[in-house]
Amino acid sequence: MTRMSFAEAARTALAEEMRRDPxxxxxxxxxxxxxxxxxxxxxxxEFGPDRIVSTPISESAIMGAGLGAALCGTxxxxxxxxxxxxxxxxxxxxxxxxxxxxxxxxxGRAALVVRMPQGMWRNSAAQHSQCLEAxxxxxxxxxVAAPGTPADAAGLLKAAIRSDDPxxxxxxxxxWTAEGEVPEAVEPVALGVARQVAQxxxxxxxxWSACVPVxxxxxxxxGVACDVFDLRSLWPWDEAAVIASARRTGRLLVVHEAVTVxxxxxxxxxxxxxxxxxxxxxxxxxxxxPRAPVPFSPPLEDAxxxxxARVVQAIRRVASARH
Amino acid sequence: xxxxxxxxxxxxxxxxxxxxSRSPHRQGSASNETARRLAMLRDMARIRAFEHExxxxxxxxxxxxxxxxxxxxxxxxxGVCANLRRADRITSTHRGHGHAIAKGADARAMxxxxxxxxxxxxxxxxxxxxxxxxxxxxxxxxxxxxxxxxIACGAAQAIRLRRAVRSAEAAARLAGxxxxxxxxxxxxxxxxxxxxxxxxxxxxxxxxxxxxxxxLYRLPVLFVCEDNGFAAFTRNSAVTAGGGPAVRAEACGVxxxxxxxxxxxxxxxxxxxxxxxxxxxxxxxxxxxxxxxxEGHTGTDAAAYRPAEEAAAARDRDCIRRLAAALATAxxxxxxxxxxxxxxxxxxxSHRAAAMAAPWPDPGAAFSDVQDAGAPA
Numbered sequence: 094m095t096r097m098s099f100a101e102a103a104r105t106a107l108a109e110e111m112r113r114d115p116x117x118x119x120x121x122x123x124x125x126x127x128x129x130x131x132x133x134x135x136x137x138x139e140f141g142p143d144r145i146v147s148t149p150i151s152e153s154a155i156m157g158a159g160l161g162a163a164l165c166g167t168x169x170x171x172x173x174x175x176x177x178x179x180x181x182x183x184x185x186x187x188x189x190x191x192x193x194x195x196x197x198x199x200x201g202r203a204a205l206v207v208r209m210p211q212g213m214w215r216n217s218a219a220q221h222s223q224c225l226e227a228x229x230x231x232x233x234x235x236x237v238a239a240p241g242t243p244a245d246a247a248g249l250l251k252a253a254i255r256s257d258d259p260x261x262x263x264x265x266x267x268x269w270t271a272e273g274e275v276p277e278a279v280e281p282v283a284l285g286v287a288r289q290v291a292q293x294x295x296x297x298x299x300x301w302s303a304c305v306p307v308x309x310x311x312x313x314x315x316g317v318a319c320d321v322f323d324l325r326s327l328w329p330w331d332e333a334a335v336i337a338s339a340r341r342t343g344r345l346l347v348v349h350e351a352v353t354v355x356x357x358x359x360x361x362x363x364x365x366x367x368x369x370x371x372x373x374x375x376x377x378x379x380x381x382x383p384r385a386p387v388p389f390s391p392p393l394e395d396a397x398x399x400x401x402a403r404v405v406q407a408i409r410r411v412a413s414a415r416h
Numbered sequence: 417x418x419x420x421x422x423x424x425x426x427x428x429x430x431x432x433x434x435x436x437s438r439s440p441h442r443q444g445s446a447s448n449e450t451a452r453r454l455a456m457l458r459d460m461a462r463i464r465a466f467e468h469e470x471x472x473x474x475x476x477x478x479x480x481x482x483x484x485x486x487x488x489x490x491x492x493x494x495g496v497c498a499n500l501r502r503a504d505r506i507t508s509t510h511r512g513h514g515h516a517i518a519k520g521a522d523a524r525a526m527x528x529x530x531x532x533x534x535x536x537x538x539x540x541x542x543x544x545x546x547x548x549x550x551x552x553x554x555x556x557x558x559x560x561x562x563x564x565x566x567i568a569c570g571a572a573q574a575i576r577l578r579r580a581v582r583s584a585e586a587a588a589r590l591a592g593x594x595x596x597x598x599x600x601x602x603x604x605x606x607x608x609x610x611x612x613x614x615x616x617x618x619x620x621x622x623x624x625x626x627x628x629x630x631x632l633y634r635l636p637v638l639f640v641c642e643d644n645g646f647a648a649f650t651r652n653s654a655v656t657a658g659g660g661p662a663v664r665a666e667a668c669g670v671x672x673x674x675x676x677x678x679x680x681x682x683x684x685x686x687x688x689x690x691x692x693x694x695x696x697x698x699x700x701x702x703x704x705x706x707x708x709x710x711e712g713h714t715g716t717d718a719a720a721y722r723p724a725e726e727a728a729a730a731r732d733r734d735c736i737r738r739l740a741a742a743l744a745t746a747x748x749x750x751x752x753x754x755x756x757x758x759x760x761x762x763x764x765x766s767h768r769a770a771a772m773a774a775p776w777p778d779p780g781a782a783f784s785d786v787q788d789a790g791a792p793a
Contacts, residue, residue: 115581143577149632154625157566158573161609164555165505165574184560185622189567197548197556198538199785236789258787284789329790 121172191234241305293318311404491735495683507564616647677705
């Protein structure tokens with residue numbers, strides 16, 4: 094194990110994949126400068142401008158060219174800079190990339206990765222802080238992954254690059270500098286397999302992405318012994334592990350940074366209720382953001398932020414509710 | 417081109433003022449040239465016959481959904497694709513049957529696809545607007561205007577990257593003392609991408625992004641703007657400001673040339689020159705081919721928004737008759753031309769009959785080829 098930052102783990106994983114397969118390449122804005130979070134630092138020097146391609150601010154072309162390049166046998170890593178900018182390339186992602194294999198009867202595959210760092214980071218305000226993972230889990234054809242640790246940043250990126258499906262990798266902007274233990278030889282993380290962070294019978298707590306360390310802290314601070322899952326992949330997601338745990342605990346809490354309404358937490362809760370029946374849970378709660386844009390000013394942003402304290406309160410509510 | 421719809425000014429203008437007869441494709445004997453032109457006529461006749469069957473099938477309800485016929489525009493598809501090889505790729509549009517046939521796609525499978533039958537190009541999952549035939553480099557029609565432009569750019573980048581990988585592997589083999597065998601896929605080394613789109617696409621963002629992108633990275637792409645005058649139900653000149661497609665392309669650094677798209681030989685001559693430039697490493701080129709959409713936007717659109725005389729005049733400029741006249745001047749018997757057209761009609765009628773007789777897809781196929789991880793249960 095080596096201790097390294099999220100960005101360093103991701104950068105190392107991409108470099109290893111590019112050394113392994115000469116048809117892996119990356120395109121996006123400012124990549125020659127290392128990307129805005131340093132996750133591409135040094136790669137242009139090693140791999141040259143034809144494999145680390147710095148592009149104009151042309152989201153449609155970045156996404157669409159990535160697709161064309163995948164259809165002709167290369168494995169592009171498409172960098173969107175931040176997830177919000179993907180909205181400028183939604184046709185290319187949703188109606189082209191996600192559909193080509195199906196529409197063309199299996200003739201072509203979009204074996205590519207779309208990296209879109211998401212969420213709150215340094216008071217970036219409403220157009221640079223969104224968490225839109227639920228939009229993309231709704232789209233047939235896409236795999237959606239959201240790492241919450243440096244090790245998974247590396248393992249999920251490797252899995253995404255090797256996948257023959259188009260994989261959307263939603264990296265948490267707020268965690269790029271967070272450090273963690275990363276294996277010397279990172280193996281791809283199986284898509285759709287959750288990581289169990291903590292064990293306990295009092296409740297089942299499900300989270301992902303930037304909320305992983307927040308929930309870990311909250312669960313510790315609550316003093317309540319819970320099963321805590323970092324989903325890591327949102328489509329496919331580890332229904333089996335979560336349903337088995339919820340069946341045992343009878344109490345379910347889902348925590349995410351995104352707006353609660355129509356967030357992916359709704360899908361998690363719905364599937365668990367379908368599996369266990371309407372009376373299968375004694376307590377259930379979704380903890381996310383209010384249905385409001387993310388504000389700029391620090392105290393305003395803090396009002397929107399997921400915190401360990403909020404998680405503590407929610408865990409105690411769910412664990413003690415009597416129905 | 418907006419507001420200056422003077423078709424007399426559309427004469428073919430061979431690039432560089434050169435003589436089309438100097439193109440490398442035209443150095444053979446007169447009989448070779450006639451054979452080439454007969455092959456073009458055959459493909460144009462096949463496209464028209466396919467479209468007639470497709471429209472009839474849509475109007476009768478035998479083909480579900482919508483078809484967008486390209487009747488009248490055959491000379492653009494065939495004039496361009498006559499200069500492409502199998503390893504070259506194309507991207508196409510919602511009005512894409514002609515591009516596919518001209519690139520060598522399986523017309524029978526296409527007709528089955530239009531009918532939603534098993535054995536269709538896409539197994540019945542795409543329909544008219546999503547026909548693809550990867551075996552011949554046809555990377556897909558597209559239901560979104562202009563969407564093929566960035567895709568074509570990326571395809572060209574992939575061709576270049578794969579070439580670099582092949583040459584690095586060849587160098588490694590040489591350095592390792594191995595025999596320098598021709599690496600697999602070398603036929604792709606100077607492959608190009610031809611990107612077809614309509615005049616309506618020039619008002620979409622991906623057009624601007626793609627032109628800049630192709631010029632910036634000097635990609636081997638031939639952009640073909642098939643300017644049939646209409647963006648769906650609206651005359652494109654009524655919704656387009658400025659100097660038109662070629663001016664916009666040149667503003668991004670993509671050299672552009674206009675051609676009479678209703679003159680297949682003119683398209684062929686200019687495309688030959690542009691394709692040669694692209695294969696030679698000159699970067700992207702832009703062909704603005706003016707033509708006219710004989711039918712409405714779809715097979716059931718009566719196009720009441722335009723004067724009947726205008727469409728009638730376009731029919732008088734029929735690209736097929738013009739090519740046939742050139743062949744007759746070159747000494748080809750009228751019977752031979754008639755036979756080619758009759759064979760084309762017979763072929764497409766037989767494909768339509770085959771489509772009507774073909775089985776429907778297994779309903780289970782609706783759930784296949786979505787994705788591997790997280791596929792529908």
